[in-house]
Amino acid sequence: MSRENVDLVRSIWTAWERGDLSAVDWADPAVEYVIGDGPVAGRWKGLAEMAKAGRENVEAWDDLRFEVDEYRELDGERVLVLYRYTGRGRNSGLELAQLRAEGVGLFHVRDGRVTRVIQYWDRERGLAELGLASTSRPVE
Numbered sequence: 001m002s003r004e005n006v007d008l009v010r011s012i013w014t015a016w017e018r019g020d021l022s023a024v025d026w027a028d029p030a031v032e033y034v035i036g037d038g039p040v041a042g043r044w045k046g047l048a049e050m051a052k053a054g055r056e057n058v059e060a061w062d063d064l065r066f067e068v069d070e071y072r073e074l075d076g077e078r079v080l081v082l083y084r085y086t087g088r089g090r091n092s093g094l095e096l097a098q099l100r101a102e103g104v105g106l107f108h109v110r111d112g113r114v115t116r117v118i119q120y121w122d123r124e125r126g127l128a129e130l131g132l133a134s135t136s137r138p139v140e
Helices: 005-018 048-058 123-130
Strands: 027-035 042-045 063-072 079-089 102-110 114-122
Touching: 005 079, 005 114, 027 048, 042 048, 048 079, 079 123, 102 123, 114 123
Parallel strands: 027 114
Antiparallel strands: 027 042, 063 079, 079 102, 102 114
């Protein structure tokens, strides 16, 4: 198993938790980005498309923040991230705290680059659709 992959994903999330979504040097140029649910669900390919989708997703919210609960190394190429988020709907004013605000992300890493990111706003739905048991081994 690759501790380097967990460290890479941790560095990505550390930047995201600070609100810095600008860096993409961690991503393969042909990265596949998938959002399985939420306000802007879809599938995008490449750095430019991933950045555009990320901006659209973030722009739907005011003061959107992420906080990682746990990293799980699934195998030599996949890292699962369980996280919580807070914010307020830009148009609706809905507070995410009023909802079940727990998400999941799955990062596929090959040769030090992320080749695929799959995210779900709803953690349980995401784990179910990804076919992952919530008992996977946590990484400290």
